[in-house]
Amino acid sequence: MTLLAVRQLTAHYGDFQALFGIDFGVAEGETVAVIGANGAGKSTFLRALAGLIATARDSVVFAGRAIGGELAHRVVALGLALVPEGRRLFPSLTVEENLLIGAYAGRPGPWHLERIYALFPILAERRKLQATMLSGGQQQMVAIGRALMSNPRLLLCDEISLGLAPVIVKDIYAALPGIKAEGTSIVVVEQDVGQALQAADRLYCFQEGRIALEGAPRQLTREQIALAYFGV
Amino acid sequence: MPEAAIVAARFDVERGTRASRVAAGLGLLLLVAAVAMPWWGERAGQRLLTEFLYTLALAQMWNLLAGYGGLLSVGQQAFVGLGGYSLVAFGLHAGIDTFLVVPLAGLVAGLVAVPTAAVVFRLRGAYFAVGTWAVAEVFRLLIANSVSLGGGSGLSVTQTVRGMPIWWRESLTLWCAAALGVGATLGVYWLLRSRHGLALTAVRDSEAAAASLGVSVRRIKWCVYIAAAVGCGMAGALIFITKLRISPDAAFSLDWTVVMFFVVVIGGIGTVEGPIVGTLVYFALREVLSDYGSRYLIALGVVAVLFMLWMPRGLWGFVAARCELRFFPVQRRLKLATETQP
Amino acid sequence: MHAWLDTLLQGLMTGGLYALFATGLALSFGVMRMINIAHGDFAILAAFLAVAVAAALELNPFAAMLLVVPAMAALGYGLQRLVLNRTLGKDILPPLLVTFGCAIVIQNLLLEVFSADTRSLDAGSLGTDSLALGGGLAVGVLPLLIMGSAVAVLAALQWLFARSAVGRAFRAASDDAETAQLMGIDNKHVYGLAMAIAMAVVAVAGIYLAIRANVSPTEGPARLIYAFEAVIIGGLGSLWGTLAGGIVLGMAQAIGLRFDPGWGILAGHLAFLAVLVLRPNGLFPRTRDA
Numbered sequence: 001m002t003l004l005a006v007r008q009l010t011a012h013y014g015d016f017q018a019l020f021g022i023d024f025g026v027a028e029g030e031t032v033a034v035i036g037a038n039g040a041g042k043s044t045f046l047r048a049l050a051g052l053i054a055t056a057r058d059s060v061v062f063a064g065r066a067i068g069g070e071l072a073h074r075v076v077a078l079g080l081a082l083v084p085e086g087r088r089l090f091p092s093l094t095v096e097e098n099l100l101i102g103a104y105a106g107r108p109g110p111w112h113l114e115r116i117y118a119l120f121p122i123l124a125e126r127r128k129l130q131a132t133m134l135s136g137g138q139q140q141m142v143a144i145g146r147a148l149m150s151n152p153r154l155l156l157c158d159e160i161s162l163g164l165a166p167v168i169v170k171d172i173y174a175a176l177p178g179i180k181a182e183g184t185s186i187v188v189v190e191q192d193v194g195q196a197l198q199a200a201d202r203l204y205c206f207q208e209g210r211i212a213l214e215g216a217p218r219q220l221t222r223e224q225i226a227l228a229y230f231g232v
Numbered sequence: 233m234p235e236a237a238i239v240a241a242r243f244d245v246e247r248g249t250r251a252s253r254v255a256a257g258l259g260l261l262l263l264v265a266a267v268a269m270p271w272w273g274e275r276a277g278q279r280l281l282t283e284f285l286y287t288l289a290l291a292q293m294w295n296l297l298a299g300y301g302g303l304l305s306v307g308q309q310a311f312v313g314l315g316g317y318s319l320v321a322f323g324l325h326a327g328i329d330t331f332l333v334v335p336l337a338g339l340v341a342g343l344v345a346v347p348t349a350a351v352v353f354r355l356r357g358a359y360f361a362v363g364t365w366a367v368a369e370v371f372r373l374l375i376a377n378s379v380s381l382g383g384g385s386g387l388s389v390t391q392t393v394r395g396m397p398i399w400w401r402e403s404l405t406l407w408c409a410a411a412l413g414v415g416a417t418l419g420v421y422w423l424l425r426s427r428h429g430l431a432l433t434a435v436r437d438s439e440a441a442a443a444s445l446g447v448s449v450r451r452i453k454w455c456v457y458i459a460a461a462v463g464c465g466m467a468g469a470l471i472f473i474t475k476l477r478i479s480p481d482a483a484f485s486l487d488w489t490v491v492m493f494f495v496v497v498i499g500g501i502g503t504v505e506g507p508i509v510g511t512l513v514y515f516a517l518r519e520v521l522s523d524y525g526s527r528y529l530i531a532l533g534v535v536a537v538l539f540m541l542w543m544p545r546g547l548w549g550f551v552a553a554r555c556e557l558r559f560f561p562v563q564r565r566l567k568l569a570t571e572t573q574p
Numbered sequence: 575m576h577a578w579l580d581t582l583l584q585g586l587m588t589g590g591l592y593a594l595f596a597t598g599l600a601l602s603f604g605v606m607r608m609i610n611i612a613h614g615d616f617a618i619l620a621a622f623l624a625v626a627v628a629a630a631l632e633l634n635p636f637a638a639m640l641l642v643v644p645a646m647a648a649l650g651y652g653l654q655r656l657v658l659n660r661t662l663g664k665d666i667l668p669p670l671l672v673t674f675g676c677a678i679v680i681q682n683l684l685l686e687v688f689s690a691d692t693r694s695l696d697a698g699s700l701g702t703d704s705l706a707l708g709g710g711l712a713v714g715v716l717p718l719l720i721m722g723s724a725v726a727v728l729a730a731l732q733w734l735f736a737r738s739a740v741g742r743a744f745r746a747a748s749d750d751a752e753t754a755q756l757m758g759i760d761n762k763h764v765y766g767l768a769m770a771i772a773m774a775v776v777a778v779a780g781i782y783l784a785i786r787a788n789v790s791p792t793e794g795p796a797r798l799i800y801a802f803e804a805v806i807i808g809g810l811g812s813l814w815g816t817l818a819g820g821i822v823l824g825m826a827q828a829i830g831l832r833f834d835p836g837w838g839i840l841a842g843h844l845a846f847l848a849v850l851v852l853r854p855n856g857l858f859p860r861t862r863d864a
Contacts, residue, residue, distance in 0.1 A: 050756060072755035081756070088753040090746045101742045105758025150758060304670050306611065351847055354854045355806075357666040358609035362802040363850070366843055369799060373840040384836070486795055490678055497671055526682040533678035540672045541660055 001028045003154055003185050004049075004080075009059040009068070011041075011048045018044040020209045026154060031176065031186040033196035033217075036206030037229060042189045043085050045206070046156045050082040051075040063153065077105040081152035085159045087143040089131040096127040098142050102149030109151025110182045116145040119175055137168035144175065154185045161192050173199055193225065207231050255559035266410055270403040282406045282474060284515055285413030286467045287491060291499070291507035292416035293463040294492035299502035300424070300432050301456035302439070304357075306489055307364030310348070310371050311341040311461040313483035315468025320381055320478060323392035330392045331404050334469045341465020345458045353454070365486075372484035386479025389472060408470050416463055421504050421560050423459075428452065436502065464488075497536045500546025504560035509548045576710055577832075583713060585828030589804075589821030590721030591786070594779035595797055596804035596816040597727060598772030603810070605744045605768040606654075606662060608669040612677035613801060615794030616773060617780030619680050620646050622791070624781045625693045635695035635785050643777045650773025651766040658769065659762045677794060684791035692788035701785060720782045724820070727775055728813055735813070744768055796839075803846035809856025818858055822849075 006024035010017065019041050026032050036042050048055045051072035060068035062080055070078075081102075089098050099116055117124035120141040126134060131142055140160055147155055161169040169192070176186060176199055190196040196203065197217045205213040205228040213220070213228030266285075269278050290312070297303045318337035322328040328336065348367055355363040376384040393401050423429050434442035435449050443449050472478045491514065499510020517535075521528035543550050599613050610616075620642050628638040653676075661668035703715040735741035747754040747764045754761055783789055783797075800823060808819025823842045830841020849856065 052752065052755070071760075072752075073758045073760045076756060076758040084753060084756060088750055088756075090749040090753070092745045092749050093742060097742050097745075100739070101746050101754075101757050101759075104739060104743060146757070298667065302667075304667055306674065351850055354850055358603070358607075358670055359802075359806065359810075361611070361670055362609060362799065363806075365795070366799050366803060366846060369796075370840065370843045370847065373836070373843065377834070377836045377840065490674075493671065493674060497675075501667070526685040529682040530679050530686065533675045533682065537657070537672050537675035537679070540668055540675065541657065544668060 002026070003028045003030075003063060005061045006049070007059055007061070009045075009048060009055055011044055011053050011055055013044075013053075018209055019048065022211060024204060024211070026185050026187060028153075029180065029183055029185055030201050031180060031188070031199055033200035033203045034187060034189045034206060035191070035193050035196050035203065035225075035229065036212075038191065039208075040206040041209040042206050043158055044209075046082055046158050046187070046189055049075075049080065049156060052082075073105070076150050076152075077107065079107060079151070079153035080156070081147040081150045081154070082156045083143050083147045083158060083160060085162070087139050089139055089142055089146075091130065091132045093131060094127065095123055095129055095131050095134065095142055098131045099123075099145050099149055102146035103151075105150050107151040111148045111151050113149075116148060119148075119178055120145060137164050137171065140164065140168075140172055141175075144172070148179065148184075152184060154187065155179065157186065157188045159189055159191065161190060161195055169195060193229065205229055249561050252559055252561050259559075263410065263414060267407060269406060270399065275402065278402060278406055279474070280515070282402075282409040284511060285406075285409035286470055287413075287495065287514070288507060288511045289409075289412035289416040289463060289467045290488065290492050291495040291511055292413075292420050292504075293460040293467075294489070295496045295501060295503075295507050296420050296423075296456055296463075297460045299496065299506070300420075300436050301453050301460075302436055303453055303457060304361045305364040305457075305460070306361045306486070307352075307366070307368035308460065308464050308492060309484050309486055309488040310364070310368035311345065311464035312468035312471065312488045313368070313371060313375070313480070314341045314344055315465035315470075316472040316478050316483040317375055317381055318465070319389055319392060319469050319472050320387065324387075324389055325380075330396070330473060331408060333392075334408055334466050334473075337469035338462040338466035341468070342458055342462040345461030348461075349454055349457050353450070353457075368484055368486075372480045375484075376480040382478070384480060386477065386482065388477050390476045393473065393476070405470065405474055408473075412463070412467055412470060417504060417508065417560075419459075419463075424504065428455070432456070494532050494536050496546070497539050498546055500548030500550070500552075501544075503546070503548050503552065505552070506546050506548040510546065513547065579709075580711055581828045581832050582825055583707075583711060584717075585825030586821055587713060587717035587721055588824030588828065589817070590717065590724040590824075591779060591782055592800055592804045592820030592823050593724040593817040594720070594727065594775060594782065594820075595801035596808070596820055597724075597731065597813070598776040598779075599798075599801045600805045600808075600810075600813065600816050601731070601768055601772045601775070603805070605748050606658075606669075606765050607748065608658070608662065608666075609673070609802075610658075610676075610769075610772070611670060611673040611798065612680055612794070613673075613772075613776060614797030614799075615677045615680040615684075616646065616650075617776045617783065617797050618789055618791060618794045619684065620777035620780040621695075621784035621789045622684055622688055622693065624695060624784060625688075628695060635697045635781065638695070639778065639781045642781060643774050646777035647770040647774040651770040653773075654766040654769035655762060659765055662765070677798075681792055681794060688791055690791065692790045693784065694788045695781065695784045697785045716782075716786060720786070723778065723782070724817060727778070728817055731771070732813055740764075740767065800842065803842065806856055807846055807849045809858040812856070812858045815856060815858035819856070822857070 002025055004026040006022055009019055009022040011019040022045060034042050044053065047053045049060060051070050055068040057066050057068045062078060067075060067078060093101065099113060122138055123141055123145060126138065131139065134142065144160065160172055173195060180186060188196060188199060200217060203215060203217050204211055205225060207228060213224060266281060269281060294308055297305050315337035318340045319333050322336055323330050323333045352360055352363045352367055375381050424432065431442065431447045431452055434445065434447055435452055439449050495510035495514045496507055498513050500506030521531055539546060595617060602608060602610050624635060624638040624642045627633060627641055628635055657672060658669060661672050701716055704712040705715060706712050735744060743759045743764050746757060747759055747761050751761050804816055804819035804823050807822050808815030822845060826845035827838045827842040831838030
């Protein structure tokens with residue numbers, strides 16, 4: 001069943017058009033990867049879905065409801081959570097407070113503090129520390145946990161491997177199956193194609209604000225992906 | 233070697249506009265008429281014009297601070313007051329010629345502004361605003377506690393102009409006001425067209441970006457602060473030459489900054505024309521509403537708030553954006569006439 | 575010696591009132607990163623409202639406070655949502671200019687309605703009673719009550735910020751407004767709440783001021799400056815620092831006043847300037863709470 005249906009989505013930063021008629025979909029329980037070079041419009045796309053960038057109302061339909069251009073704080077309450085690029089933890093809040101604030105929208109569901117600590121045990125040890133005192137990987141865990149606390153039906157992850165050592169990226173990606181097992185659909189945006197291919201059921205490749213390629217990773221060849229990614 | 237295509241670009245760097253040339257001509261005529269007013273005008277009108285011109289000078293100074301320097305000062309009355317009290321110190325006590333006190337007052341205000349800047353520049357943004365205000369209060373209280381300067385109840389400075397024929401005094405006052413009003417306007421205009429103006433505009437648009445381009449943000453702001461203090465100090469001395477009585481409450485009244493604020497917000501913050509338009513509107517409103525007492529100030533406040541919300545660039549900003557009208561063009565415009573020759 | 579102890583004690587007690595004035599200012603800067611230039615004028619507005627309500631309904635000042643404080647909180651919420659939220663952004667000028675405009679309007683509105691006469695609230699014997707502390711020292715019941723209120727307000731806010739969901743939302747919105755929205759926080763509503771609290775606290779301060787002394791419609795700016803000085807002396811972003819700042823300011827004024835009646839307020843300003851020069855981050859710099 002379709003959870004998210006995006007049709008002909010466009011987005012602008014002032015006079016600059018960043019996205020040109022994106023068609024995109026996520027099924028219930030599916031993990032979808034979005035890859036593409038720097039500046040291809042991946043982050044803009046996620047920000048538009050999360051309500052941070054104005055879009056046409058009908059261009060985003062989530063769980064049967066048109067939510068394009070809805071205010072960001074309402075989008076979360078409907079069950080669509082974004083792990084923003086660069087983690088964006090609240091520096092004046094502790095680890096635990098960062099997680100608790102994720103539950104501000106008050107959606108019921110399987111995720112609560114103890115469940116997050118079970119998923120990322122290291123965070124339980126560091127719960128009283130200021131969030132910004134953690135290592136990059138641990139901060140990323142807080143950012144993911146914080147988004148999960150809103151019990152989303154769809155979790156959007158923007159470049160969660162950015163700036164992290166490969167071994168730590170592996171740790172973080174290891175958490176995705178556990179999240180998926182709760183029935184949460186996931187969209188991961190990555191520049192790291194290998195990582196994305198392993199985790200995803202389906203893949204979209206963005207190029208200059210348009211979708212250049214779509215398909216299941218197993219059905220796509222390296223050459224196809226390289227062409228769609230670099231456009232050469 | 234292949235024959236290179238030669239691109240001959242002919243262009244003019246246009247700094248003036250037709251509007252600016254018309255304005256310059258018109259302005260000159262108005263200025264001549266204003267300066268000659270003692271010979272053709274009546275005294276009430278002459279006093280009003282004097283007030284108009286020094287209000288314009290104050291507004292230009294505040295516009296320079298807030299509109300270009302990004303320094304929101306709520307304490308410019310500090311320098312108006314210091315200028316006024318320079319009149320007491322130099323004119324009354326030292327017996328220096330009254331109108332020579334005006335430039336002297338600017339000097340005093342500028343000198344006092346140096347240590348003041350050292351203190352208030354420790355505060356940023358919103359805190360700077362209230363900090364300047366606190367400093368103005370300090371000056372007010374210091375003078376209110378100085379018996380030789382008249383203490384809290386103030387004193388008359390009529391003595392400074394005694395013996396001067398009234399026609400001569402009022403004419404000189406008007407000419408001084410004209411020099412300040414026109415001087416402030418042209419001074420800001422000249423500053424903006426200079427190399428420093430470019431830096432100032434960069435600072436206004438983005439402090440971080442300007443700093444990364446090697447503009448010393450702090451120094452520019454410091455210069456603007458000192459310059460505005462000098463201007464306000466000179467205007468302050470002149471104001472109390474016209475009033476002939478000074479007290480700490482009147483000299484360091486917040487109302488001076490309120491007027492500057494109102495004029496600049498209505499007219500258009502960050503434009504040279506804005507304060508002129510704003511001063512005109514302010515005087516017009518005052519004439520119309522003067523019978524209403526404090527209700528007139530309520531109306532002014534409401535108008536200012538509405539302007540900030542719906543027309544944040546003021547009347548002039550609104551007009552200029554739609555009509556491409558600039559009497560004081562500060563930007564250089566490139567007019568291209570490109571031909572490609574084989 | 576005894577006289578000096580008495581001076582310091584009175585200064586300490588004045589500090590409680592200054593802290594109440596300063597708290598709202600610290601709160602609105604802490605959450606919205608804006609300074610309400612009309613802060614003091616709203617305090618005076620609340621005082622005059624209480625005078626009017628007490629006279630019209632024949633209430634005692636504390637009953638009037640119970641009516642006026644919620645009304646001021648509602649006004650604060652409305653002002654933030656309808657006016658001030660529209661001015662927030664990268665540029666710091668608009669909120670300052672708009673609240674400056676509000677200050678002019680409120681002052682002249684009060685002059686128009688209440689004339690330039692000073693007013694006060696009569697709290698009966700409470701206004702004059704005092705407690706003997708031994709050694710000839712005495713402290714007024716009212717100043718003690720005000721100090722107690724200041725401590726109670728600060729403790730409540732401390733709890734709110736540190737422990738409650740709304741407090742976390744305040745801090746999150748202050749840290750990073752955009753990401754706060756991603757958490758389901760409606761920033762505009764949160765800012766409205768913060769302004770409502772700030773306005774309620776400053777209303778309490780204004781009403782206490784009118785019980786203690788005569789207030790005039792044009793007194794708001796002076797109150798803003800004292801509040802601001804208390805915040806800076808205490809250290810930006812520190813709730814308890816505002817109490818310390820208020821006390822330092824109150825004591826400096828009391829000491830100045832002992833030397834010469836004209837030097838009281840000036841001594842307060844000089845204490846502020848001294849802190850600004852010597853310790854620009856205040857006595858208790860901390861940016862975590864508030």
